[in-house]
Amino acid sequence: MALAIELAKWDNPIFRSYVYWTGILCLKMLAMSALTGLTRFARMTFANPEDAIFSKAKVKYDDQRIERFRRAHRNDMENIFVFFPIGFLYVLINPSAFLAISLFRIIGIGRIIHTVVYAIFVTPQPSRLLAWIFPYLATGFITLQVILYAA
Amino acid sequence: MALAIELAKWDNPIFRSYVYWTGILCLKMLAMSALTGLTRFARMTFANPEDAIFSKAKVKYDDQRIERFRRAHRNDMENIFVFFPIGFLYVLINPSAFLAISLFRIIGIGRIIHTVVYAIFVTPQPSRLLAWIFPYLATGFITLQVILYAA
Amino acid sequence: MALAIELAKWDNPIFRSYVYWTGILCLKMLAMSALTGLTRFARMTFANPEDAIFSKAKVKYDDQRIERFRRAHRNDMENIFVFFPIGFLYVLINPSAFLAISLFRIIGIGRIIHTVVYAIFVTPQPSRLLAWIFPYLATGFITLQVILYAA
Numbered sequence A, B, C: 001m002a003l004a005i006e007l008a009k010w011d012n013p014i015f016r017s018y019v020y021w022t023g024i025l026c027l028k029m030l031a032m033s034a035l036t037g038l039t040r041f042a043r044m045t046f047a048n049p050e051d052a053i054f055s056k057a058k059v060k061y062d063d064q065r066i067e068r069f070r071r072a073h074r075n076d077m078e079n080i081f082v083f084f085p086i087g088f089l090y091v092l093i094n095p096s097a098f099l100a101i102s103l104f105r106i107i108g109i110g111r112i113i114h115t116v117v118y119a120i121f122v123t124p125q126p127s128r129l130l131a132w133i134f135p136y137l138a139t140g141f142i143t144l145q146v147i148l149y150a151a
Helices: A013-043 A064-091 A097-120 A127-150 B013-042 B064-091 B097-120 B127-150 C013-043 C064-091 C097-120 C127-150
Strands: none
Touching: A013 A064, A013 A097, A013 C064, A013 C127, A064 A097, A064 A127, A064 B013, A064 B064, A064 C064, A097 A127, A127 B013, B013 B064, B013 B097, B064 B097, B064 B127, B064 C013, B064 C064, B097 B127, B127 C013, C013 C064, C013 C097, C064 C097, C064 C127, C097 C127
């Protein structure tokens, strides 16, 4: 029972899987920033007067392409930033390796698909709903397991 | 002095309390997503054209009920996502158990009350101010303790 | 290879540096909340009807001073909340101390400058672009190192 943090070691496949998917999702979120910034340049649409230094540039808050990136990015923050701490704590309750690694994969792959269907190739529903709900339920399950263990 | 991460073990009541409240707050934040999504359906008010597939559905960014959920959720992100990492590091500086567990409770209970008075039963001020400021000051105190220890 | 979490100890200068800069950046983000809240009072501009209890108070979502704070704060969330988990995992892959501590300093100092030139003393570009891009690239480098190690 006293064991916890010792599970955060590189020869624990659950920990490695958590670290791998956390890294991938961090990279994905960093990519969102770059994508939004580059699209601002391409569309000459900025959020601050001091950014609009080119003659055709404008300050505008309702460009549908950029606002879509921003909504996808915010949805990432709402969901992925919950997974990062709770996923780490989940490793420490020594779950079944098959279950834990499967859940991390659902969350990692699901969130990548979510970005693709939300912001890259806008796809009819329920594609985004499904890409959101599987990682959401997996994160919720992980959270409940951690609470039950610690309570 | 060298000890740090060894404190993250299940028989350390401070660590358990941190994990418990982190889990509860993750659950609370996941609930915010569901609440916003369900309210979007109930009010047929969506943020993307591809979501508005029902005949009465509309795309609208100023529905006061939904925007209130979104403000409450953003306030969670601004505050709770600071608590998650700094609360974990605070466990590792070996604080007084009574103090640490009390601070975690103030943050956990305070943030739940914040959501209730902000988004569920809208309550006159200063209820939301108080529900915000106690967790805020507790998080600030924890942060200062961690900085002083690591400096 | 199996070692990982043992590196999170107080006599590891990389871990101490990570904790120090995480604390500083948490403090900086908490300061953003206070700054926004105080500016709302100074300008009598609020986001909720129940906050506008003074006779001159108004509910308004396009006050340029306050929206600037909110954009700076959101940019913090997009970037700093990625650094917190990935910086911690980076400590656990046992990087070069000089490199790791330099990267943490670039991120910490860069993000403080970012807030100053974005929200405190609005400064012509490319000051904010530079203050954003160095921490961004440092975080991206850290993320790649962690992924390569865990893969």
